[in-house]
Amino acid sequence: xxxxxxxxxxxxxxxxxxxxxxxxxxxxxxxxxxxxxxxxxxxxxxxxxxxxxxxxxxxxxxxxxxxxxxxxxxxxxxxxxxxxxxxxxxxxxxxxxxxxxxxxxxxxxxxxxxxxxxxxxxxxxxxxxxxxxxxxxxxxxxxxxxxxxxxxxxxxxxxxxxxxxxxxxxxxxxxxxxxxxxxxxxxxxxxxxxxxxxxxxxxxxxxxxxxxxxxxxxxxxxx
Numbered sequence: 001x002x003x004x005x006x007x008x009x010x011x012x013x014x015x016x017x018x019x020x021x022x023x024x025x026x027x028x029x030x031x032x033x034x035x036x037x038x039x040x041x042x043x044x045x046x047x048x049x050x051x052x053x054x055x056x057x058x059x060x061x062x063x064x065x066x067x068x069x070x071x072x073x074x075x076x077x078x079x080x081x082x083x084x085x086x087x088x089x090x091x092x093x094x095x096x097x098x099x100x101x102x103x104x105x106x107x108x109x110x111x112x113x114x115x116x117x118x119x120x121x122x123x124x125x126x127x128x129x130x131x132x133x134x135x136x137x138x139x140x141x142x143x144x145x146x147x148x149x150x151x152x153x154x155x156x157x158x159x160x161x162x163x164x165x166x167x168x169x170x171x172x173x174x175x176x177x178x179x180x181x182x183x184x185x186x187x188x189x190x191x192x193x194x195x196x197x198x199x200x201x202x203x204x205x206x207x208x209x210x211x212x213x214x215x216x217x218x219x220x221x222x223x
Contacts, residue, residue, distance in 0.1 A: 003143065004175075010206040041098070045106050046106070048104070049112055051089070054116065055082050060131065064128040074180075076176065111215045112219070115216055122134035128188075130201075142165045
């Protein structure tokens, strides 16, 4: 999946780290159904906590935006996270006897702390593009993973997770975010953003966030 022009450039700049993230053993375990259920639930609890902070980061993006279009796109993403994506976590965990109150009160794993605080720091210390570069691997990476697994996965117990991220609602969010990032980059860096002195820093932010995504999958597998 391309999701615009900027995302493929950042993804290419991330190199092998991107493949380590999107083809991680955790992901492949969901594809073929070999992922242990306890590992999936451990990840799902931590991902709920992650999405709380991730929603805050997207809300921060509203304050960093320069146009109403950017503000609307970021606000819509907050809505998608809080009212759509997190529903999967709540419903799946409820079936396992884990309440939403338990999810919200869960202790954050170190990998979770490292990732969410990195993203929030990118927003607080940088500008809108810094924050987008740190946010993009999660939003767009999950879209890419979901689309690939939907096309190639066996029928597994993780079909609902795959359907959430391959579904039209989530894929539309990815396309909208990709288009918004493209417009934001063009507005701030001009028609040749790769020639901007800021480009290496943005690509590095994207790569770092991708590396932290790898650590998040590792946490799911190993605890």
